[in-house]
Amino acid sequence: MSTLIEESWAVDRQITNKSNKASAEDGIVNMLERNVKAYMMNLSDTRLDKKKNTRETFEVRPASDDVEEFKVPSITHLSLTDSKNYFTKAQRWIGHVHEIRENSFFAELKDLNDPTTYEVGEFEYDEISPEDRELISLGAAFYWSIGSSYKNGQIEKKSLIRFQRMKPWTEADYKKSLDRAEFFFEKLNLE
Protein backbone atom coordinates (compact mmCIF):
# COMPACT_ATOMS: atom_id res chain seq x y z
CA MET A 1 0.00 0.00 0.00
CA SER A 2 1.46 3.36 -0.94
CA THR A 3 0.43 6.75 0.30
CA LEU A 4 1.91 10.20 0.21
CA ILE A 5 4.21 10.67 3.18
CA GLU A 6 2.40 13.75 4.37
CA GLU A 7 -0.90 11.98 3.90
CA SER A 8 -0.06 8.54 5.23
CA TRP A 9 -1.53 9.53 8.55
CA ALA A 10 -4.66 10.84 6.91
CA VAL A 11 -5.38 7.26 5.97
CA ASP A 12 -4.29 6.06 9.39
CA ARG A 13 -6.44 8.64 11.02
CA GLN A 14 -9.33 6.83 9.48
CA ILE A 15 -8.44 4.03 11.87
CA THR A 16 -6.89 5.93 14.73
CA ASN A 17 -9.53 8.58 14.90
CA LYS A 18 -12.75 6.85 14.02
CA SER A 19 -14.73 9.26 16.12
CA ASN A 20 -13.46 12.11 14.02
CA LYS A 21 -14.28 10.92 10.55
CA ALA A 22 -14.19 14.43 9.18
CA SER A 23 -10.41 14.74 9.61
CA ALA A 24 -9.81 11.47 7.83
CA GLU A 25 -12.07 12.54 5.03
CA ASP A 26 -10.35 15.94 4.84
CA GLY A 27 -7.09 14.20 4.06
CA ILE A 28 -8.67 12.17 1.32
CA VAL A 29 -10.46 15.21 -0.09
CA ASN A 30 -7.11 17.05 -0.21
CA MET A 31 -5.62 14.17 -2.10
CA LEU A 32 -8.52 14.23 -4.54
CA GLU A 33 -8.25 17.97 -5.03
CA ARG A 34 -4.59 17.71 -5.88
CA ASN A 35 -5.25 14.94 -8.38
CA VAL A 36 -8.10 16.90 -9.95
CA LYS A 37 -5.80 19.93 -10.31
CA ALA A 38 -3.22 17.73 -11.92
CA TYR A 39 -5.91 16.40 -14.19
CA MET A 40 -7.04 19.89 -15.20
CA MET A 41 -3.50 20.81 -16.10
CA ASN A 42 -3.18 17.61 -17.98
CA LEU A 43 -6.51 18.29 -19.67
CA SER A 44 -5.12 21.43 -21.31
CA ASP A 45 -2.48 19.27 -22.91
CA THR A 46 -5.11 16.69 -23.82
CA ARG A 47 -7.20 19.31 -25.60
CA LEU A 48 -4.32 19.77 -27.99
CA ASP A 49 -4.47 16.11 -28.78
CA LYS A 50 -7.94 14.69 -28.07
CA LYS A 51 -6.79 11.12 -28.50
CA LYS A 52 -4.14 11.44 -25.85
CA ASN A 53 -5.21 10.04 -22.51
CA THR A 54 -2.24 10.14 -20.22
CA ARG A 55 -3.68 9.33 -16.79
CA GLU A 56 -5.15 5.92 -16.40
CA THR A 57 -7.26 6.95 -13.41
CA PHE A 58 -9.04 9.70 -15.33
CA GLU A 59 -11.19 8.85 -18.23
CA VAL A 60 -11.38 11.57 -20.90
CA ARG A 61 -14.34 11.24 -23.21
CA PRO A 62 -15.04 14.30 -25.36
CA ALA A 63 -18.85 14.71 -25.55
CA SER A 64 -18.68 17.63 -27.90
CA ASP A 65 -16.08 20.10 -29.04
CA ASP A 66 -16.65 22.32 -26.01
CA VAL A 67 -17.75 20.00 -23.25
CA GLU A 68 -15.77 17.18 -21.82
CA GLU A 69 -16.92 14.72 -19.18
CA PHE A 70 -14.72 12.96 -16.75
CA LYS A 71 -15.37 10.43 -14.03
CA VAL A 72 -14.14 11.27 -10.59
CA PRO A 73 -11.95 8.33 -9.68
CA SER A 74 -13.02 6.18 -6.76
CA ILE A 75 -10.66 6.40 -3.81
CA THR A 76 -9.89 2.71 -3.99
CA HIS A 77 -8.53 3.10 -7.48
CA LEU A 78 -6.73 6.30 -6.80
CA SER A 79 -3.14 5.87 -7.81
CA LEU A 80 -0.74 7.74 -5.60
CA THR A 81 2.43 6.04 -6.63
CA ASP A 82 3.01 8.51 -9.40
CA SER A 83 2.98 11.38 -6.92
CA LYS A 84 6.33 12.83 -5.97
CA ASN A 85 6.57 11.60 -2.39
CA TYR A 86 5.07 8.45 -0.97
CA PHE A 87 5.41 5.89 1.79
CA THR A 88 5.04 2.16 1.23
CA LYS A 89 4.02 0.28 4.35
CA ALA A 90 5.58 -3.15 4.58
CA GLN A 91 4.36 -4.07 8.03
CA ARG A 92 1.93 -2.64 10.57
CA TRP A 93 1.26 -3.19 14.25
CA ILE A 94 -1.03 -1.81 16.89
CA GLY A 95 0.72 -1.41 20.21
CA HIS A 96 -0.20 -0.65 23.80
CA VAL A 97 2.19 0.97 26.25
CA HIS A 98 2.86 -1.44 29.11
CA GLU A 99 5.78 0.13 30.91
CA ILE A 100 7.28 3.59 30.93
CA ARG A 101 11.02 3.84 31.42
CA GLU A 102 13.36 6.81 31.65
CA ASN A 103 14.19 7.19 27.95
CA SER A 104 11.93 4.62 26.43
CA PHE A 105 8.68 2.77 26.77
CA PHE A 106 7.86 -0.90 26.54
CA ALA A 107 4.86 -2.05 24.52
CA GLU A 108 2.92 -5.10 23.52
CA LEU A 109 2.43 -5.33 19.76
CA LYS A 110 -0.29 -6.95 17.72
CA ASP A 111 0.80 -7.72 14.18
CA LEU A 112 -1.95 -6.39 11.92
CA ASN A 113 -0.74 -8.56 9.03
CA ASP A 114 -0.75 -11.76 11.13
CA PRO A 115 -2.76 -11.37 14.36
CA THR A 116 -1.69 -14.64 16.00
CA THR A 117 1.14 -14.50 18.51
CA TYR A 118 2.10 -11.03 19.67
CA GLU A 119 5.41 -9.32 20.06
CA VAL A 120 6.89 -7.04 22.64
CA GLY A 121 9.24 -4.16 21.98
CA GLU A 122 11.03 -1.19 23.38
CA PHE A 123 10.80 2.25 21.77
CA GLU A 124 13.06 5.20 22.46
CA TYR A 125 11.29 8.52 23.04
CA ASP A 126 13.31 10.12 20.26
CA GLU A 127 11.53 7.82 17.80
CA ILE A 128 8.29 9.60 18.66
CA SER A 129 7.28 13.01 17.33
CA PRO A 130 7.11 15.75 19.99
CA GLU A 131 3.34 16.10 19.63
CA ASP A 132 2.85 12.36 20.08
CA ARG A 133 5.32 12.16 22.97
CA GLU A 134 2.74 13.92 25.12
CA LEU A 135 0.36 11.04 24.52
CA ILE A 136 2.67 8.36 25.91
CA SER A 137 1.07 6.92 29.00
CA LEU A 138 0.28 3.49 30.41
CA GLY A 139 -2.33 1.76 28.28
CA ALA A 140 -2.11 4.27 25.40
CA ALA A 141 -2.63 2.75 21.95
CA PHE A 142 -0.46 3.55 18.95
CA TYR A 143 0.03 2.46 15.36
CA TRP A 144 3.45 1.52 14.13
CA SER A 145 4.34 1.11 10.48
CA ILE A 146 7.64 0.31 8.83
CA GLY A 147 8.34 0.63 5.15
CA SER A 148 10.10 2.69 2.52
CA SER A 149 9.58 6.31 1.74
CA TYR A 150 10.24 7.95 -1.59
CA LYS A 151 10.90 11.62 -1.18
CA ASN A 152 12.49 14.00 -3.62
CA GLY A 153 13.92 11.14 -5.61
CA GLN A 154 15.40 9.35 -2.62
CA ILE A 155 14.29 6.02 -1.13
CA GLU A 156 14.64 5.72 2.62
CA LYS A 157 13.70 3.02 5.14
CA LYS A 158 11.24 4.45 7.65
CA SER A 159 9.59 3.62 10.94
CA LEU A 160 6.51 5.71 11.72
CA ILE A 161 4.69 5.76 15.06
CA ARG A 162 1.40 7.53 15.57
CA PHE A 163 -0.48 7.54 18.88
CA GLN A 164 -4.22 7.05 18.83
CA ARG A 165 -6.32 10.18 19.27
CA MET A 166 -9.84 9.83 20.55
CA LYS A 167 -12.60 12.07 21.64
CA PRO A 168 -13.06 11.73 25.39
CA TRP A 169 -16.11 9.91 26.65
CA THR A 170 -19.23 11.95 26.37
CA GLU A 171 -21.94 12.18 28.98
CA ALA A 172 -23.96 9.83 26.78
CA ASP A 173 -21.13 7.27 26.85
CA TYR A 174 -21.03 7.42 30.65
CA LYS A 175 -24.78 7.11 30.80
CA LYS A 176 -24.65 4.09 28.53
CA SER A 177 -22.14 2.36 30.78
CA LEU A 178 -24.20 3.25 33.86
CA ASP A 179 -27.34 1.89 32.21
CA ARG A 180 -25.52 -1.31 31.37
CA ALA A 181 -24.27 -1.59 34.96
CA GLU A 182 -27.79 -0.94 36.23
CA PHE A 183 -29.18 -3.59 33.89
CA PHE A 184 -26.77 -6.27 35.13
CA PHE A 185 -27.19 -5.19 38.72
CA GLU A 186 -30.93 -5.70 38.60
CA LYS A 187 -31.00 -8.70 36.32
CA LEU A 188 -28.45 -10.58 38.41
CA ASN A 189 -29.97 -9.60 41.79
CA LEU A 190 -26.69 -8.19 43.03
CA GLU A 191 -28.16 -6.27 45.96
Add this chain to the structure above:
Amino acid sequence: MDNEMPGSTIGEITIIGTGGGYGESIVIHLGNNDWAVVDSCVDPYTKECLPLTYLRSIGVDVRNDVKIIICTHWHDDHLQGISKLYEEASEAFFCWTEASDKKKFLQLVGLDYQKIHREASNSSTVEFGNCLNILTKRNKKRFAQENTVLHSTKVNDKIRSEIISLSPSSQTIVKFQEEISTLIENYGAANKKIIKASPNAKSIALLIKLGSHRAILGADLEVGSEKLEGWINVLDNHTVIDKRSTLFKVAHHGSENGYSKRVWDELLENNPVAGLTPWNRNGKLPELEMLERYCNHSDYVYMTSLVYNEKPKKRDKSIEKLLKTLKCNISEVKYKQGLIRCRVNLESEVGSWCVEVIDHAFHVNN
Protein backbone atom coordinates in the same frame (compact mmCIF):
# COMPACT_ATOMS: atom_id res chain seq x y z
CA MET B 1 -1.19 -38.44 26.08
CA ASP B 2 -3.57 -40.89 27.67
CA ASN B 3 -6.89 -39.44 26.65
CA GLU B 4 -8.96 -41.52 28.99
CA MET B 5 -11.39 -39.81 31.26
CA PRO B 6 -10.60 -40.49 34.93
CA GLY B 7 -12.88 -42.94 36.75
CA SER B 8 -15.50 -41.62 39.13
CA THR B 9 -13.18 -42.03 42.14
CA ILE B 10 -10.08 -40.56 40.51
CA GLY B 11 -9.47 -36.91 41.26
CA GLU B 12 -7.63 -34.76 38.75
CA ILE B 13 -5.97 -31.38 38.69
CA THR B 14 -4.54 -30.43 35.29
CA ILE B 15 -2.59 -27.21 34.90
CA ILE B 16 -2.65 -25.82 31.35
CA GLY B 17 0.02 -23.27 30.45
CA THR B 18 0.83 -21.41 27.25
CA GLY B 19 4.42 -20.36 27.70
CA GLY B 20 4.01 -16.66 28.00
CA GLY B 21 1.23 -14.21 28.45
CA TYR B 22 -1.39 -16.23 26.60
CA GLY B 23 -2.78 -17.37 29.87
CA GLU B 24 -3.31 -20.35 32.06
CA SER B 25 -6.13 -22.53 33.23
CA ILE B 26 -6.74 -25.39 35.64
CA VAL B 27 -9.18 -28.22 35.10
CA ILE B 28 -10.36 -30.18 38.15
CA HIS B 29 -12.18 -33.49 38.45
CA LEU B 30 -13.84 -33.67 41.84
CA GLY B 31 -15.13 -37.22 41.34
CA ASN B 32 -18.36 -38.63 39.95
CA ASN B 33 -17.96 -36.67 36.70
CA ASP B 34 -18.16 -33.34 38.47
CA TRP B 35 -15.71 -30.95 36.83
CA ALA B 36 -14.56 -27.44 37.60
CA VAL B 37 -12.52 -25.00 35.54
CA VAL B 38 -10.39 -22.26 37.04
CA ASP B 39 -9.57 -19.46 34.57
CA SER B 40 -9.20 -19.87 30.84
CA CYS B 41 -6.73 -19.30 28.00
CA VAL B 42 -6.69 -19.65 24.22
CA ASP B 43 -4.46 -20.88 21.46
CA PRO B 44 -3.46 -17.63 19.66
CA TYR B 45 -3.45 -19.38 16.28
CA THR B 46 -6.78 -21.19 16.39
CA LYS B 47 -8.42 -19.03 19.11
CA GLU B 48 -9.69 -22.27 20.68
CA CYS B 49 -10.40 -22.22 24.38
CA LEU B 50 -7.76 -24.60 25.79
CA PRO B 51 -9.62 -25.97 28.84
CA LEU B 52 -12.62 -26.63 26.61
CA THR B 53 -10.43 -28.43 24.06
CA TYR B 54 -8.87 -30.52 26.83
CA LEU B 55 -12.20 -31.47 28.39
CA ARG B 56 -13.58 -32.50 25.01
CA SER B 57 -10.42 -34.48 24.22
CA ILE B 58 -10.94 -36.74 27.23
CA GLY B 59 -14.65 -37.09 26.55
CA VAL B 60 -16.17 -34.88 29.25
CA ASP B 61 -19.78 -33.87 28.73
CA VAL B 62 -19.05 -30.16 29.13
CA ARG B 63 -22.69 -29.13 28.96
CA ASN B 64 -23.76 -31.18 31.96
CA ASP B 65 -20.65 -32.08 33.92
CA VAL B 66 -18.81 -28.80 34.32
CA LYS B 67 -20.32 -27.56 37.57
CA ILE B 68 -18.41 -24.39 38.25
CA ILE B 69 -16.21 -21.93 36.38
CA ILE B 70 -14.05 -19.67 38.51
CA CYS B 71 -12.38 -16.42 37.38
CA THR B 72 -9.56 -15.95 39.87
CA HIS B 73 -9.09 -12.33 38.79
CA TRP B 74 -9.79 -10.30 35.69
CA HIS B 75 -6.37 -10.09 34.10
CA ASP B 76 -6.11 -10.91 30.39
CA ASP B 77 -3.91 -13.93 30.93
CA HIS B 78 -6.54 -15.67 33.05
CA LEU B 79 -9.78 -15.01 31.20
CA GLN B 80 -9.32 -15.44 27.48
CA GLY B 81 -11.95 -17.76 26.02
CA ILE B 82 -13.86 -18.07 29.28
CA SER B 83 -17.14 -16.84 27.77
CA LYS B 84 -16.98 -19.56 25.11
CA LEU B 85 -16.49 -22.16 27.81
CA TYR B 86 -19.27 -20.73 29.94
CA GLU B 87 -21.64 -20.62 27.00
CA GLU B 88 -21.15 -24.34 26.46
CA ALA B 89 -21.15 -25.32 30.14
CA SER B 90 -24.79 -24.50 30.66
CA GLU B 91 -25.05 -26.22 34.06
CA ALA B 92 -22.08 -24.37 35.54
CA PHE B 93 -22.10 -21.76 38.25
CA PHE B 94 -20.06 -18.69 37.36
CA CYS B 95 -17.85 -17.49 40.19
CA TRP B 96 -15.84 -14.32 40.60
CA THR B 97 -14.52 -12.07 43.33
CA GLU B 98 -16.94 -10.35 45.61
CA ALA B 99 -16.89 -6.56 45.16
CA SER B 100 -18.31 -4.27 47.80
CA ASP B 101 -19.62 -1.82 45.23
CA LYS B 102 -20.81 -4.10 42.48
CA LYS B 103 -22.50 -1.34 40.55
CA LYS B 104 -19.27 0.62 40.28
CA PHE B 105 -17.42 -2.49 39.17
CA LEU B 106 -20.04 -3.15 36.53
CA GLN B 107 -19.72 0.43 35.33
CA LEU B 108 -15.98 -0.03 34.85
CA VAL B 109 -16.66 -3.21 32.90
CA GLY B 110 -19.27 -1.33 30.86
CA LEU B 111 -16.92 1.57 30.06
CA ASP B 112 -14.12 -0.73 29.04
CA TYR B 113 -16.54 -2.84 27.02
CA GLN B 114 -17.42 0.25 24.96
CA LYS B 115 -13.80 0.47 23.83
CA ILE B 116 -14.23 -2.75 21.91
CA HIS B 117 -14.26 -0.95 18.57
CA ARG B 118 -11.40 1.31 19.55
CA GLU B 119 -8.72 -1.36 19.93
CA ALA B 120 -8.36 -0.32 23.55
CA SER B 121 -10.58 -2.65 25.50
CA ASN B 122 -9.13 -5.46 27.53
CA SER B 123 -10.02 -8.90 26.32
CA SER B 124 -10.68 -9.81 29.95
CA THR B 125 -13.36 -7.12 30.24
CA VAL B 126 -14.91 -8.20 26.97
CA GLU B 127 -14.85 -11.83 28.14
CA PHE B 128 -16.29 -10.85 31.49
CA GLY B 129 -18.98 -8.73 29.85
CA ASN B 130 -19.94 -11.66 27.62
CA CYS B 131 -20.14 -13.94 30.67
CA LEU B 132 -22.43 -11.44 32.40
CA ASN B 133 -24.70 -11.50 29.34
CA ILE B 134 -24.92 -15.29 29.54
CA LEU B 135 -25.40 -15.09 33.29
CA THR B 136 -28.51 -12.93 32.90
CA LYS B 137 -30.18 -15.93 31.26
CA ARG B 138 -29.01 -18.45 33.87
CA ASN B 139 -28.30 -16.54 37.05
CA LYS B 140 -26.15 -19.30 38.58
CA LYS B 141 -23.47 -17.30 40.30
CA ARG B 142 -21.13 -17.56 43.29
CA PHE B 143 -18.91 -14.95 44.90
CA ALA B 144 -15.53 -15.84 46.29
CA GLN B 145 -13.95 -14.44 49.42
CA GLU B 146 -11.80 -15.83 52.18
CA ASN B 147 -12.89 -19.14 53.76
CA THR B 148 -15.90 -19.74 51.50
CA VAL B 149 -17.07 -23.07 50.12
CA LEU B 150 -17.73 -22.53 46.40
CA HIS B 151 -18.64 -26.04 45.38
CA SER B 152 -19.12 -29.41 46.99
CA THR B 153 -19.43 -32.89 45.47
CA LYS B 154 -20.50 -36.03 47.26
CA VAL B 155 -18.54 -38.79 45.54
CA ASN B 156 -20.02 -41.53 47.74
CA ASP B 157 -21.02 -41.98 51.37
CA LYS B 158 -17.40 -41.81 52.47
CA ILE B 159 -15.82 -39.40 50.03
CA ARG B 160 -16.51 -35.74 49.60
CA SER B 161 -14.72 -33.17 47.44
CA GLU B 162 -14.82 -29.40 47.85
CA ILE B 163 -13.55 -26.20 46.33
CA ILE B 164 -12.96 -23.49 48.92
CA SER B 165 -11.72 -19.94 48.36
CA LEU B 166 -8.92 -18.74 50.64
CA SER B 167 -8.93 -15.18 49.31
CA PRO B 168 -9.62 -12.30 48.71
CA SER B 169 -9.85 -11.01 52.25
CA SER B 170 -12.60 -8.68 53.44
CA GLN B 171 -10.08 -5.86 53.57
CA THR B 172 -9.06 -6.45 49.96
CA ILE B 173 -12.68 -6.38 48.88
CA VAL B 174 -13.21 -2.99 50.52
CA LYS B 175 -9.99 -1.65 48.97
CA PHE B 176 -11.07 -2.89 45.57
CA GLN B 177 -13.81 -0.28 45.59
CA GLU B 178 -11.21 2.51 45.78
CA GLU B 179 -9.20 0.82 43.10
CA ILE B 180 -12.14 0.78 40.71
CA SER B 181 -12.44 4.55 41.08
CA THR B 182 -8.73 4.90 40.31
CA LEU B 183 -9.06 2.62 37.32
CA ILE B 184 -11.95 4.65 35.95
CA GLU B 185 -9.92 7.82 36.50
CA ASN B 186 -6.63 6.54 35.05
CA TYR B 187 -7.83 4.24 32.32
CA GLY B 188 -11.31 5.56 31.68
CA ALA B 189 -10.13 7.50 28.62
CA ALA B 190 -11.57 6.11 25.44
CA ASN B 191 -8.21 5.20 23.91
CA LYS B 192 -6.57 3.64 26.94
CA LYS B 193 -6.27 -0.01 27.69
CA ILE B 194 -6.27 -1.05 31.33
CA ILE B 195 -2.76 -2.28 31.97
CA LYS B 196 -2.35 -4.71 34.79
CA ALA B 197 -0.55 -2.69 37.37
CA SER B 198 -2.82 -3.37 40.27
CA PRO B 199 -1.78 -5.77 43.01
CA ASN B 200 -2.88 -9.34 42.75
CA ALA B 201 -4.41 -9.39 46.22
CA LYS B 202 -7.86 -9.82 44.67
CA SER B 203 -6.88 -13.17 43.20
CA ILE B 204 -8.86 -16.14 44.37
CA ALA B 205 -6.49 -18.70 45.88
CA LEU B 206 -8.24 -22.02 46.29
CA LEU B 207 -8.09 -25.01 48.58
CA ILE B 208 -9.15 -28.16 46.75
CA LYS B 209 -10.29 -31.06 48.88
CA LEU B 210 -10.34 -34.29 46.89
CA GLY B 211 -11.43 -36.90 49.42
CA SER B 212 -8.58 -36.95 51.91
CA HIS B 213 -6.13 -35.23 49.52
CA ARG B 214 -5.50 -31.51 49.58
CA ALA B 215 -4.19 -29.08 46.98
CA ILE B 216 -3.69 -25.33 47.03
CA LEU B 217 -3.99 -23.36 43.81
CA GLY B 218 -2.19 -20.07 44.36
CA ALA B 219 -3.58 -18.08 41.37
CA ASP B 220 -1.65 -14.77 41.22
CA LEU B 221 -1.97 -14.09 44.94
CA GLU B 222 0.98 -12.10 46.24
CA VAL B 223 2.43 -11.88 49.73
CA GLY B 224 2.33 -8.09 50.07
CA SER B 225 2.93 -6.25 53.30
CA GLU B 226 -0.62 -5.91 54.62
CA LYS B 227 -1.47 -8.28 57.46
CA LEU B 228 -5.05 -8.62 56.36
CA GLU B 229 -4.37 -9.23 52.69
CA GLY B 230 -2.67 -11.69 50.37
CA TRP B 231 -0.83 -14.76 51.64
CA ILE B 232 -0.23 -13.24 55.08
CA ASN B 233 -3.96 -13.09 55.65
CA VAL B 234 -4.42 -16.65 54.36
CA LEU B 235 -1.69 -17.90 56.70
CA ASP B 236 -2.91 -16.02 59.76
CA ASN B 237 -6.67 -16.11 59.36
CA HIS B 238 -7.72 -19.23 57.50
CA THR B 239 -10.42 -21.34 59.09
CA VAL B 240 -10.79 -24.00 56.43
CA ILE B 241 -7.38 -25.60 55.96
CA ASP B 242 -7.64 -28.83 57.93
CA LYS B 243 -4.42 -30.48 56.77
CA ARG B 244 -1.35 -29.84 54.70
CA SER B 245 -1.56 -30.03 50.94
CA THR B 246 0.40 -32.39 48.75
CA LEU B 247 -0.01 -30.35 45.58
CA PHE B 248 0.62 -26.66 45.05
CA LYS B 249 0.06 -24.57 41.97
CA VAL B 250 2.76 -22.00 42.64
CA ALA B 251 1.39 -18.46 42.89
CA HIS B 252 2.01 -15.70 40.37
CA HIS B 253 4.18 -17.62 37.89
CA GLY B 254 6.76 -18.34 40.58
CA SER B 255 7.59 -14.68 41.15
CA GLU B 256 9.35 -13.49 44.28
CA ASN B 257 6.31 -11.44 45.32
CA GLY B 258 4.17 -14.59 45.28
CA TYR B 259 6.62 -16.56 47.42
CA SER B 260 6.30 -17.06 51.14
CA LYS B 261 8.42 -19.60 52.98
CA ARG B 262 5.62 -19.87 55.52
CA VAL B 263 3.30 -21.27 52.83
CA TRP B 264 5.77 -24.12 52.25
CA ASP B 265 6.39 -24.62 55.97
CA GLU B 266 2.84 -24.32 57.27
CA LEU B 267 0.42 -25.20 54.49
CA LEU B 268 2.26 -27.81 52.43
CA GLU B 269 3.52 -31.33 53.09
CA ASN B 270 7.21 -32.02 52.66
CA ASN B 271 8.14 -32.56 49.04
CA PRO B 272 4.80 -31.63 47.48
CA VAL B 273 4.08 -31.67 43.77
CA ALA B 274 4.55 -28.07 42.59
CA GLY B 275 3.24 -26.81 39.24
CA LEU B 276 4.40 -23.59 37.61
CA THR B 277 3.22 -21.61 34.62
CA PRO B 278 5.77 -19.16 33.18
CA TRP B 279 5.24 -15.51 32.30
CA ASN B 280 6.98 -13.95 29.35
CA ARG B 281 6.26 -10.34 28.48
CA ASN B 282 8.11 -7.33 29.83
CA GLY B 283 9.57 -9.53 32.54
CA LYS B 284 10.27 -13.22 32.55
CA LEU B 285 9.03 -15.47 35.33
CA PRO B 286 10.07 -17.51 37.17
CA GLU B 287 13.58 -16.15 37.61
CA LEU B 288 16.31 -18.76 37.89
CA GLU B 289 16.99 -17.94 41.53
CA MET B 290 13.34 -18.50 42.41
CA LEU B 291 13.24 -21.74 40.44
CA GLU B 292 16.19 -22.99 42.50
CA ARG B 293 14.35 -22.02 45.65
CA TYR B 294 11.30 -24.05 44.61
CA CYS B 295 13.53 -26.99 43.74
CA ASN B 296 15.00 -26.81 47.25
CA HIS B 297 11.47 -27.20 48.62
CA SER B 298 10.50 -30.09 46.39
CA ASP B 299 11.86 -32.79 44.09
CA TYR B 300 8.65 -32.59 42.08
CA VAL B 301 8.66 -29.15 40.51
CA TYR B 302 7.01 -29.07 37.08
CA MET B 303 6.66 -26.29 34.55
CA THR B 304 4.24 -26.09 31.62
CA SER B 305 7.04 -24.86 29.33
CA LEU B 306 10.39 -23.09 29.32
CA VAL B 307 10.63 -19.31 29.40
CA TYR B 308 11.90 -18.28 26.00
CA ASN B 309 13.88 -15.29 24.93
CA GLU B 310 12.73 -14.85 21.39
CA LYS B 311 13.47 -13.02 18.18
CA PRO B 312 10.88 -11.20 16.08
CA LYS B 313 8.30 -13.34 14.28
CA LYS B 314 9.28 -15.20 11.14
CA ARG B 315 8.31 -12.96 8.22
CA ASP B 316 9.07 -12.35 4.60
CA LYS B 317 12.85 -11.90 4.19
CA SER B 318 12.45 -8.31 2.96
CA ILE B 319 10.55 -7.34 6.12
CA GLU B 320 13.03 -9.13 8.36
CA LYS B 321 15.80 -7.19 6.62
CA LEU B 322 13.88 -3.96 7.07
CA LEU B 323 13.43 -4.64 10.80
CA LYS B 324 17.18 -5.20 11.08
CA THR B 325 18.03 -2.05 9.11
CA LEU B 326 15.75 0.02 11.31
CA LYS B 327 17.24 -1.64 14.42
CA CYS B 328 13.79 -2.47 15.74
CA ASN B 329 14.03 -3.98 19.18
CA ILE B 330 11.14 -6.45 19.18
CA SER B 331 10.69 -10.10 20.05
CA GLU B 332 7.91 -12.60 19.67
CA VAL B 333 6.18 -14.05 22.70
CA LYS B 334 6.17 -17.70 21.70
CA TYR B 335 3.16 -19.87 22.28
CA LYS B 336 4.15 -23.18 23.86
CA GLN B 337 1.33 -25.20 25.30
CA GLY B 338 2.10 -27.57 28.14
CA LEU B 339 -0.05 -29.57 30.54
CA ILE B 340 0.79 -30.93 33.98
CA ARG B 341 -1.81 -33.56 34.74
CA CYS B 342 -2.01 -34.83 38.31
CA ARG B 343 -4.39 -37.64 39.23
CA VAL B 344 -5.03 -39.20 42.60
CA ASN B 345 -7.15 -42.04 43.90
CA LEU B 346 -9.93 -40.58 46.04
CA GLU B 347 -10.46 -43.90 47.82
CA SER B 348 -6.89 -44.02 49.03
CA GLU B 349 -6.03 -41.95 52.09
CA VAL B 350 -2.29 -41.93 51.64
CA GLY B 351 -1.79 -42.44 47.93
CA SER B 352 0.35 -40.00 46.01
CA TRP B 353 -0.28 -38.01 42.84
CA CYS B 354 0.40 -39.57 39.50
CA VAL B 355 1.91 -36.75 37.42
CA GLU B 356 2.04 -36.70 33.63
CA VAL B 357 3.74 -33.98 31.60
CA ILE B 358 2.19 -33.31 28.20
CA ASP B 359 3.44 -31.28 25.19
CA HIS B 360 6.04 -28.74 26.36
CA ALA B 361 5.62 -29.36 30.10
CA PHE B 362 8.62 -30.81 31.91
CA HIS B 363 9.98 -31.93 35.27
CA VAL B 364 12.26 -29.09 36.38
CA ASN B 365 14.39 -31.09 38.86
CA ASN B 366 15.51 -33.39 36.01
